[in-house]
Every structure is written in C-alpha cells, then in structure tokens.
Amino acid sequence: MADITPLAFRGEGRSVGRISGLWGELLSEFFGTFVLIAFGDGVVAVAVAGLPGSGRTAGPTTIFNAAGDWLLITWGWAMAVAFGVWVAGGVSGAHLNPAVTLAFAVRRRFSWAKVLPYMGAQVVGAFVGAALVFAVYHNAIDAFNLANKTPRSGGGALATYSIFATFPAGYFHGGYAGPLIDQIVGTAFLLIFVVAVIDLRNTAVGSNLAPLVIGLGVAAIGMSYGANAGYAINPARDFGPRLFAYFAGFGKVALPGSYNSGGLTFSDYFWIPIVGPLIGGVIGVVLYDLFIGDILHARLKMAEEGEGPIPESQLAEPGTGAQAEGTIPGTRQPDESETPAHRARE
Numbered sequence: 001m002a003d004i005t006p007l008a009f010r011g012e013g014r015s016v017g018r019i020s021g022l023w024g025e026l027l028s029e030f031f032g033t034f035v036l037i038a039f040g041d042g043v044v045a046v047a048v049a050g051l052p053g054s055g056r057t058a059g060p061t062t063i064f065n066a067a068g069d070w071l072l073i074t075w076g077w078a079m080a081v082a083f084g085v086w087v088a089g090g091v092s093g094a095h096l097n098p099a100v101t102l103a104f105a106v107r108r109r110f111s112w113a114k115v116l117p118y119m120g121a122q123v124v125g126a127f128v129g130a131a132l133v134f135a136v137y138h139n140a141i142d143a144f145n146l147a148n149k150t151p152r153s154g155g156g157a158l159a160t161y162s163i164f165a166t167f168p169a170g171y172f173h174g175g176y177a178g179p180l181i182d183q184i185v186g187t188a189f190l191l192i193f194v195v196a197v198i199d200l201r202n203t204a205v206g207s208n209l210a211p212l213v214i215g216l217g218v219a220a221i222g223m224s225y226g227a228n229a230g231y232a233i234n235p236a237r238d239f240g241p242r243l244f245a246y247f248a249g250f251g252k253v254a255l256p257g258s259y260n261s262g263g264l265t266f267s268d269y270f271w272i273p274i275v276g277p278l279i280g281g282v283i284g285v286v287l288y289d290l291f292i293g294d295i296l297h298a299r300l301k302m303a304e305e306g307e308g309p310i311p312e313s314q315l316a317e318p319g320t321g322a323q324a325e326g327t328i329p330g331t332r333q334p335d336e337s338e339t340p341a342h343r344a345r346e
Helices: 014-019 022-053 067-092 098-107 112-148 177-197 210-229 235-253 272-307
Strands: 259-261 264-266
Touching: 014 022, 022 067, 022 112, 022 235, 067 210, 098 112, 098 177, 098 235, 098 272, 112 235, 177 210, 177 272, 235 272
Parallel strands: none
Antiparallel strands: 259 264
C-alpha cells in the first residue's frame, strides 16, 4: 500500500492525523452513502423513467406492471448496500444509516460524540448521491413527467419523485400509524440481520462476504415489507434525496411530504422515514441481544469457567488497520466478548 501516492494529505503531522481520525471516518461515511444512493436511487430511476423513456416498456409511462419491476428495485438496492459497505467499510465500518449509528451507540459502545457527525455525513452523502442520479437521468425524468402530464413544479410528479424518496401506500388513507409501524419493523429486522452477521460468536459470514449478506437482508426486507411505505429503513437514505428533490422542484410531495390525487392522500409524511427507523434500529439490536446475544454471552462465560479467562475488548478503532481478515471493521474478533463497540452497516 505504501507505493500508492496519496492525492491529498501527503505530508506528516496534523494533516495525516486528521484524516486518519474522525475526519477520515466522516469522509468514508459520506462516500459510502453516496455510493449507496447513486446505485439505489439509480435502479429506481431505471425502472421508473429510464426503461419507459427508452422504449423498453409497453408505453412511455408504463411502470410496475408486474412483480419483476419490484424485484429489479429490491435486487438493485441490495447491490447498492453491499457495494456501499465494501467501499467504506475499511475506514468507518460503513454504517451508512443513522439508525445503525444510533443502535450501535445504544448497545455496541459506539462513541456518542460521533453519532451526530456520522449522521450528518450520511445525509450529505445521500443528498449528493441523489444529485448525481438526477444529473444522469433528468432527461428521462422530464420526458416521463411530460408524457404523464405531471410537471415537477405542480407537486404532483409522484412517480418520478419516488426515484428519490418514499411515500405510503394508499390503503393507509393518509394515516401515520401504519407507515410508522412498517418502518419500525423493517429497520428492526435490518439491525437484527446486521448484528447477527457481524457477530463472530454466531454463525458468522466467512471471508469478506458480510456486505453481500447484509445486502441480501435488505433485499429480503424489500420483498417482504417494501410495498407498505417503500422500505426506506434509513433516515439518511430518505431525507437526503428528499431534500434534493425539494430543491430540484418537486415541491410539496417532497417536503413536507404531502399529496392528494387519484385516491392517494398523505400529508406531512417526511418525518415517518426518520423517526420510524431510529426507533426500529434500537429495538432490533435490543431484541437480538435479548434472544441471541445474551445466550452467546452465557456460553462464553461457561467456556471461561472451563478454559480460563477469554481475552475481551480487543477491538481496534477505525482507521488503525487492526482487523481480522474477512470482517467489517468494528466487528467482533473470535477472542472478543459481545460487548465492544461495533461499527458496521447495512
């Protein structure tokens, strides 16, 4: 690695120390979330505007006529998550999701001082990722809106807005309880999957395949729970692109998240994909620890009684390079207990 010339921070001292610490972790969270949204929102842009606009569907506004369209999106998001984690995992652990960051602060000793900076970097990365998708697909988006007679400026371009952020299904009739519960449940499962995958006391993933398995978990959530509210399960994934969509002219459907047309009604929806995932993430990690982690801990203690003390708390800080082969930085090493901080993502 020493033969790779750095593009920035080439010297020694303060600049190197800065990029190897929190600042470097924030750059990693920004860039990993940017990758996540560039491919996640990108696959939705293909399904909603790219395929119809390029003549690859029955008509210029034909979308979601079959389950295959939904599978395209769920698998696309799965790959987006996997590659986002692979890109950023070596520096920050690749949370890429404020719900993951908060859950790890609550139950994995992640530093509370880093929570808000991580969340900020994730939101900014998501915003920039959405901007890239818009820059690449704005011609297709405008063509779809023109054919569908739903200009962005009118606040009624729901289909192309959905490229960037989520909205609830019509059968909720504008209510908050159903979508909120949906986001809590989906994100709880996400955190259960994440902490199970990175827990080497459990049936841990071999080699460096943890990001792929986490991506598969996101696909499973999308297939099983996605239709209710678009399975945001990530406040940054929804709010960053939602904010960009507002500035891009989508109007009130983006912020505050209000729409009323064709039997679909919702209002002031923007907070649901923020609050729901933050609650659900904490619930998920607590449930894992209650039903699985505590049992693994008890078995570890029994092993200590027979074999002597087992070393604990040898987790390296992000950026030190001290990690076991095949793990996401911040995951448990084979000789560690379940209590050290974990820094890994969806």
